[in-house]
Amino acid sequence: MPPQVLKRISVRWxxxxxxxxxxTIALNVGGYFLDLRVENSDASLQWCRAGERKVVNEKPFSYQWTRIIDSSGVLDPDKATWDWEELGNGDALEAGIAHCPSRDGALTPYEEVWRDVTHPGPTSYSWILQSVDGTTFLGSVGGTFLGMKSYQDGGFAVRRNEWDPDKRAWDTRFDGGKVAAIPKVDDVAESILTAMENRRVDTSITIADVEYVVRSFEKTSDSPS
Incomplete structure (x- = not known):
């Protein structure tokens, strides 16, 4: 699958x-993902996570998401089927069994509908970085950037930026927690494009005195906006 920004349209328990x-949005680049969920009612953080994503079955097509950092503190992997054709409108249907928050964590069958909302950004490159200590993920696909950091005390910091083509600048869509520890998207983009001239994943780069490993890096067909 190409790099994508997916927006959740609905969930059913x-x-x-x-x-x-x-x-709710999710960024997917190669075998890694970031997932951010913000409450509509008060714009507070409901949940965020980042980690690895891999195909575990072809029929039915299924993914497994392995959480490396998670604001809920739960790191159990998730597995679900994924179908881009069943709904017939271009949206994807995810189906599986998961712990339902409103039912005291009881395992419950669920469905989620996802829509591809990828839009162009200032470059046609998409990437996901992980700090060497494992606590921070940074990702950008098209005109969407997410940064997440977990702290030993259970705290979490999250930043979401969206590219505004009219202003030719990144707008802040969401900030939560101690976001000063998350580098700004312009600084990250400049560093990674310089470092990735050889286009090799697992390259190490340093941003704001923190060492990161490039987990995914792909060129997309979208032209810069």
Missing amino acids: FPDPAYEDTD
Whole structure:
């Protein structure tokens, strides 16, 4: 799959009807992901996580998400089927069994509907970085940037930026926690494009005195905006 920004359209915990109470996006580049969920009611952080994503079955097509950092503190892997064709409108249907927050964590069948909302940014490169100590993930796909950092005390910092083509600048869509520890997207982009001239993943780069490893790096077909 090419690099993508996906927006969740709805979630359903069976047998209840589908609904959406968050602004949820996920960035996927290669075998890594970042996932941010912000409450619609008060713009607070509901949940965020980052880690590895891999295909575990072809029929039915299924992914496994392995959480490396997670604001809930739960690091158990998730597995679900994924179908871009069943809904017939271009959206993807994810289906699986997971711990339902509103049912005291009871394992419950669920469905989520996801839509590709990838839009151009200032470059046509997408990437995900992980700090060497494992606590921080930075990712950019098109015109969307996410940064996440976990702290030993259980705290979490999250930043989301979106590219504004009219202003030719990044707007802040969400900041939560001690975001000063998350480098600004312009600084990250400049460092990674310089370092990735050889286009090799697992390259180490230093940003704001923190060493990162390039986990995913891909060129997309989108032209800069």
